[in-house]
Amino acid sequence: MSQAGVALxxxxxxxxxxxxxxRRLLRRPLAVVGLAVVAAFVAVAVAAPLVAPYDPxxxxxxxxxxxxxxxxxxxxxxxxxxxxxxxxWGARASLLAGVIPVTLALVVSVPLGLLSGCAGGWLDGxxxxxxxxxxxxxxxxxAIALAAFLGPSLVNAMIAIGIAALPTFVRLARGSALAVxxxxxxxxxxxxxxxxxxxxVRHVLPNIVPPLLIQSSLxxxxxxxxxxxxxFLGLGQQPPAPSWGSMLNAAQRYLVQAPWMxxxxxxxxxxxxMSLNVLGDALRDALDPRQG
Amino acid sequence: xxxxxxVARRVAVLVPTLxxxxxxxxxxxxxLPGDAAIALAGEEGDPAVVAAIRxxxxxxxxxxxxxxxxxxxxxxxxxxxxxxxxxxxxxxLASKLPxxxxxxxxxxxIALVLGIPTGVLSAVRKGTAxxxxxxxxxxxxxxxxxxxxxxxxxxxxxxxxGWLPASGYVPPWEDLRRNLTTIVLxxxxxxxxxxxxxxxxxxxxxxxxxxxxxxxxxRAKSVPExxxxxxxxxxxxxxxxxxxxxxxxxRLLSGAVLTEQIFAIPGFGKMLVDGVFNRDYAVVxxxxxxxxxxYVLLNLLADIxxxxxxxxxRGA
Numbered sequence: 001m002s003q004a005g006v007a008l009x010x011x012x013x014x015x016x017x018x019x020x021x022x023r024r025l026l027r028r029p030l031a032v033v034g035l036a037v038v039a040a041f042v043a044v045a046v047a048a049p050l051v052a053p054y055d056p057x058x059x060x061x062x063x064x065x066x067x068x069x070x071x072x073x074x075x076x077x078x079x080x081x082x083x084x085x086x087x088x089w090g091a092r093a094s095l096l097a098g099v100i101p102v103t104l105a106l107v108v109s110v111p112l113g114l115l116s117g118c119a120g121g122w123l124d125g126x127x128x129x130x131x132x133x134x135x136x137x138x139x140x141x142x143a144i145a146l147a148a149f150l151g152p153s154l155v156n157a158m159i160a161i162g163i164a165a166l167p168t169f170v171r172l173a174r175g176s177a178l179a180v181x182x183x184x185x186x187x188x189x190x191x192x193x194x195x196x197x198x199x200x201v202r203h204v205l206p207n208i209v210p211p212l213l214i215q216s217s218l219x220x221x222x223x224x225x226x227x228x229x230x231x232f233l234g235l236g237q238q239p240p241a242p243s244w245g246s247m248l249n250a251a252q253r254y255l256v257q258a259p260w261m262x263x264x265x266x267x268x269x270x271x272x273x274m275s276l277n278v279l280g281d282a283l284r285d286a287l288d289p290r291q292g
Numbered sequence: 293x294x295x296x297x298x299v300a301r302r303v304a305v306l307v308p309t310l311x312x313x314x315x316x317x318x319x320x321x322x323x324l325p326g327d328a329a330i331a332l333a334g335e336e337g338d339p340a341v342v343a344a345i346r347x348x349x350x351x352x353x354x355x356x357x358x359x360x361x362x363x364x365x366x367x368x369x370x371x372x373x374x375x376x377x378x379x380x381x382x383x384x385l386a387s388k389l390p391x392x393x394x395x396x397x398x399x400x401x402i403a404l405v406l407g408i409p410t411g412v413l414s415a416v417r418k419g420t421a422x423x424x425x426x427x428x429x430x431x432x433x434x435x436x437x438x439x440x441x442x443x444x445x446x447x448x449x450x451x452x453x454g455w456l457p458a459s460g461y462v463p464p465w466e467d468l469r470r471n472l473t474t475i476v477l478x479x480x481x482x483x484x485x486x487x488x489x490x491x492x493x494x495x496x497x498x499x500x501x502x503x504x505x506x507x508x509x510x511r512a513k514s515v516p517e518x519x520x521x522x523x524x525x526x527x528x529x530x531x532x533x534x535x536x537x538x539x540x541x542x543r544l545l546s547g548a549v550l551t552e553q554i555f556a557i558p559g560f561g562k563m564l565v566d567g568v569f570n571r572d573y574a575v576v577x578x579x580x581x582x583x584x585x586x587y588v589l590l591n592l593l594a595d596i597x598x599x600x601x602x603x604x605x606r607g608a
Contacts, residue, residue: 133312136584136591140546141564145580148568149323225437229550232439233565248440252554255447262447266440274435281431 021210024286031282037275045091054082056089057240065258075260078250083261086242087268093236093243094272097158097227098220104162105169106216110205113173118181118200128174131167139164143226147235154227154243157236161226165219172215176208183207210287217280221273228269244269295599302595306588313584314366317577318359334571371581372574374567381578384563389582391461392552392559395482396544398475400537402483403490408533410487411494415502416521426491433488439550442481446554449477459556478555482547486540493536497529504528531601538594545583 025031044051053073060080068075074083116127134142146160180186181204189199230236231245239246244265251261329346330337337345346352350361365372371381407430414426450458456473464471501507502525510524511517549561556562560579567575 129308130312132309133316133584136309136313136587137316137580138543138546138583138587140549141580141583144549144564144568145320145576146323148576149320149573221435228437229439232550233553233568235568248443252443255443256451259447259451262440262443266437266444269437269440270432270435273437274431277431277435 021286025282028282028285030278031286034275034278034282037271038279041091041272041275042095044088045095048089048092052082052085052088054085056081056085056242065254065261067258068260074264075258077247077261078254078258083247083264086247087244087264090242090244090247090265091268091272093154093231093241094224094227094269096154097161097236098224098272098276100158101162101165101223101226102216102220104159105165105219106212108162109166109169110173110208110212113170113208114177114200114204116170117174117177118196118204124174127170131170134164134167135171139222140226140229143230144233144235147230152235152238154231154237154241157227157230160230161223164226165223168219169212169215172211173208176211177204180204180207210283214280214284214287217276217283221276221280224269224273224276295596298599299592299596302592306592309588310585313581313588314363315359317581317584318362320577320580321573322355366581371578374575375572376566376570376575381574384575385560385578385582388558388560388563391463391557392545392548392561394464395475395478395548395552395557395559396541398479399482399486399544399547400540402479403486403540404537406483406487407490408494408530411491411533412498412521412526412529414491415495415498418499426495430488430491433484433491436484438481438485438547439554441484442478442551442554445477445481459554461555461557461559474555474557478551478557481551481554482544485547486543489540489543490533490537493533494529497532498525501525501529531598534601535594535598538590538597541587541590545586 058081060076063072063076063080065078066072066076066080072082072084074087076082077086112127116124137145142164143157143160146163147157150156150160177200186199186203189203194203227236228243228245228248231243232249234246234249237243237246247265248262251258251265254261329342329349329351333341333345350358353361369382371385373380374384410426410429414423417423446458449456456477459474461474462470502521507520507524510520515524545560548559549564551557552559552561553565560582563575564579566572567579
């Protein structure tokens, strides 16, 4: 078979597999629910200025810690800000924290993982020992330590979370690449004289997308919890800008007088994280060939 | 392969890992914006103090030499001194670590008691409502933010019902009953996440084992189903789950940071957060170093457990 022939056969294989994976995903009711919830969160975050009933940072000292009512559906906080509006605007920080660290981790880890998996030798050994070392420090502890040394801000928190997520992605990309390089079509591409870079980018990369996609969904969930944790500690989003984590921090002081301040932000985090985890599980079931 | 040779090989792999861990932790202080000596002394630090810090931490030497000096001290058990209360970091760690270990052990107990039976039940009743409910519970345990669950439990059990204290900690040797009342809520908070992981792993390990030939044989010779599940299947399914338990310790340490903060438990996690807020960088580095060392040790322990429980490895 010519090189074009191999490429065509490969493209055909990819073409026929993709729709069926998507169809398998959409056949799972839980996956559809997860996808719908994530889409709803994104829509609310994007449309925040249109759907939020009040200004999320404007204080109102005549409406301090008001219980949920018709005027304030989810009540107000310790300086009279509308909890619902802050939740809606806070979705932006959370979703950004889900997307940016994962993107950062993917952009850095995929080339490193491919390099490690395809090149082998001392370079592979070096990259793996560094990821081992990073994996030895618990995820949130890396993120907190990095955020502490970088200084408290949402951007630094996202960088810290991205770095903390890196080693898992590098290992996954490398492991998947190693598994793919033993396949016969890689052997044939090699015997046809394809360069190593071409094999890595054209033949290995498309085939390691499914595991990376699953991991992205699960890491986005972990990153949202990590951002909320860092903001809760005061190392993420800085006041008065709203974030679910920092709202929970303030709420802790008014548990007796204003429990609504604590209940709703946590429910939001729980909802989006659960949806992403459900989606990740469903993606794994749909994309893993062993699941039939 | 003998156990000794196996352990020696595993330890040999750990040496480069520990080297890179030390480089990572050392580089943390290089992330401080601007001059580290000024950052350590504070923005308004006296120039004499800044100079003293620079000399004390060898900040005037090349980076490689600084690393060498730092590692040399760490290897002698000297992790520096807390800027805040002038106590050696190792001493602080020694006083805080037992608290977190107690919390971690209680959480692990809750995770095992909740996770393994639900996992077994869910595998045995695969596809039924019980399975769906158990899976939903496990996923909830994995998705719920620890610190929020902590706040909700305080709201319910301390504020509304008044059954348990909202926060604080009493050492077990002072008053065991009060110790248990202060540790139960944080242990539930930390245990739920790990229980979710345990349940999912027990379920998949059980499903795999239940379809194995020897289980079919046991059923064919009409061994009672209860015995098949508990004796033939569970014993083998537990091997990967137990080794996983050691690895989950990292998740417990991560979770302990916020849980201790919420319940005002003076442990390792609270020490990290206090260190961060006091800009007490030696404390932060110490906590990160010890958590990495604990993780590496538990990993080794998991490997050894796996070796001991898996006779096939011994033949290799």
